[in-house]
Amino acid sequence: DAGVTQSPTHLIKTRGQQVTLRCSPKSGHDTVSWYQQALGQGPQFIFQYYEEEERQRGNFPDRFSGHQFPNYSSELNVNALLLGDSALYLCASSSPGLAPDTQYFGPGTRLTVL
């Protein structure tokens, strides 16, 4: 079992560009959550996808959007990148029928905006 995988590992973009990050959940998990972890901070919840719909959303602007595919994999899209979007983006997978401690995190994508 590969666990939660994310791609790419690192990414460098310039202000105003758009970026897409990808996540494949752990086998058997159907829910994907995305978190933003700025340098020296704890992760902050962006949104969660279940059954291909956004189920919950944190305090992030509409520039942050996502998608979930029928195979439960997910994408995070960020438009009009700002310098402040530089962070580690973590994906976590889980399943509604399981206890919260079964939320597994991926290794993250490090996004640098220049």
Place this chain on the structure above:
Amino acid sequence: AQTVTQSQPEMSVQEAETVTLSCTYDTSESDYYLFWYKQPPSRQMILVIRQEAYKQQNATENRFSVNFQKAAKSFSLKISDSQLGDAAMYFCAYTPTNTGNQFYFGTGTSLTVIP
């Protein structure tokens, strides 16, 4: 508002000694879970231990144990017999049972283990 506070940005401990990391949280919910996660330089967030709020007994996982004080909204992590591999960022996290796994994290404590 639901917040998690870790007041110790950095801690250090001698190898084989014991260290305690502090965490407080604020919530109006009565049913929730608390967690400690470890994030080594490799970045992978690893679950260390969890506590269910309705359980009065403190959780224990091998060398890791918690002191859960629900009335005080305090949730500290004790690491016994510290090992070099314990060096990492430690995050305290909280999730209410009705949010489908939306986690709230503290700002983390960087733990150094001194040989």
